[in-house]
Amino acid sequence: MAENATVWEVFIQSKNGLAHKHAGNVHADDKIMALENARELYTRRNEGSCIWVVKSEHITSSESEDSEAFFDPSNDKMYRHPTFYTMPEGSKHI
Amino acid sequence: MNETKFQERIDAEKKIEPKDWMPDAYRKHLIRQISQHAHSEIIGMQPEGNWITRAPSLRAKMILLAKVQDEAGHGLYLYSACETLGISREELVKQLHDGKAKYSSIFNYPTLSWADMGAIGWLVDGAAIVNQVSLQRTSYGPYSRGMVKICKEESFHQRQGYEIMAEMAKGTPEQKAMAQDALNRFWWPSIMMFGPQDSDSPRTGNAMKWKIKRQTNDALRQDFIDKTVGQAEVIGLTIPDPDLKWNEERGSYDFGEMDWDEFWNVVNGNGPCNKQRLAHHKKAHDEGEWVRNAAKAYAKKQELVAN
Numbered sequence: 308m309a310e311n312a313t314v315w316e317v318f319i320q321s322k323n324g325l326a327h328k329h330a331g332n333v334h335a336d337d338k339i340m341a342l343e344n345a346r347e348l349y350t351r352r353n354e355g356s357c358i359w360v361v362k363s364e365h366i367t368s369s370e371s372e373d374s375e376a377f378f379d380p381s382n383d384k385m386y387r388h389p390t391f392y393t394m395p396e397g398s399k400h401i
Numbered sequence: 402m403n404e405t406k407f408q409e410r411i412d413a414e415k416k417i418e419p420k421d422w423m424p425d426a427y428r429k430h431l432i433r434q435i436s437q438h439a440h441s442e443i444i445g446m447q448p449e450g451n452w453i454t455r456a457p458s459l460r461a462k463m464i465l466l467a468k469v470q471d472e473a474g475h476g477l478y479l480y481s482a483c484e485t486l487g488i489s490r491e492e493l494v495k496q497l498h499d500g501k502a503k504y505s506s507i508f509n510y511p512t513l514s515w516a517d518m519g520a521i522g523w524l525v526d527g528a529a530i531v532n533q534v535s536l537q538r539t540s541y542g543p544y545s546r547g548m549v550k551i552c553k554e555e556s557f558h559q560r561q562g563y564e565i566m567a568e569m570a571k572g573t574p575e576q577k578a579m580a581q582d583a584l585n586r587f588w589w590p591s592i593m594m595f596g597p598q599d600s601d602s603p604r605t606g607n608a609m610k611w612k613i614k615r616q617t618n619d620a621l622r623q624d625f626i627d628k629t630v631g632q633a634e635v636i637g638l639t640i641p642d643p644d645l646k647w648n649e650e651r652g653s654y655d656f657g658e659m660d661w662d663e664f665w666n667v668v669n670g671n672g673p674c675n676k677q678r679l680a681h682h683k684k685a686h687d688e689g690e691w692v693r694n695a696a697k698a699y700a701k702k703q704e705l706v707a708n
Contacts, residue, residue: 311489311490311491312490312693312696312697314484331478331481331550332481333477334490335696336696336697336699336700337696337699337700337703340696340700347470347474348474348477348478351467351470351471351474351554352554368420370420371418371420371421372420372421372422
């Protein structure tokens, strides 16, 4: 029996100008087939204006179990948010 | 993470993702349920595919083609979700062919007339929607996301089926009789799609505790019946159940005894079309092998050329 085909992750841009968003994955042996399969599977109702496919094995993910430690460096930097700052009484929005 | 912590996450309505720790039994239950769901979508293409070449108009044919293509898509969403649990697509298909994995029994009934396309869309997809809407809140992330996608597309299926039934019910006496006959044959198998009664469903306990299922078989069945009875009345068809009666106190319909002997007989392979459905799937799979091999060889060749 043939081995499993390669898995590709599919990202769809719903409208020109917007970011590509992960939609799911497809099986395919090469990139053209991956694009065509993604079109048939994820854009049957005009959901897309552009599709990216990338082999799943090329994606590196952070570990959700380590997410606390991994994202810790941003916890104590409230000064990165505009709400950290006090505006003088009566000043207009900048 | 241990089982207590896992249960705490479930109780807090947090989704479980593929890389998260999960009890073995949770993983096994999901693989069984999601693969059965995926196989049902794929095998479910056959009874409807039977009528594509004989659809009564070009409009009906285009709609039926689109619907069957959707079923293929839904099967693929579900295989994808199932694969995140560490089982390959090849293995899933093998389990189907070996009879280790099941699919919904409803697809082992033949589609004898065009009205059956109406009954399947209205009742079978209607029952599937009730089940799938509930499963959007399942605890396993990939399954839940698949359900959201499927529910968005599925309501067209039910509407097209109901439209066929409504058209035939107001057609000639012969057409109305065909619609009623389709309802008579599909009603009981449709309400048995929700599975055994809660008192006879040994796996429901864990599935509810782990929030894989969010409502029991009986609750979903009642919901479906309550929604559907009125739809039959509107188009002038009669649900084939003499015991069907509105129960003011419960705010629901009471209904008659289901024939579980027939249900188990069909589940265990003795329905009218079990052998045909599986044989057809195997044949298509075997005959497609050279295409899969050719695609693989072509991809390899292109890689060699590129390097």
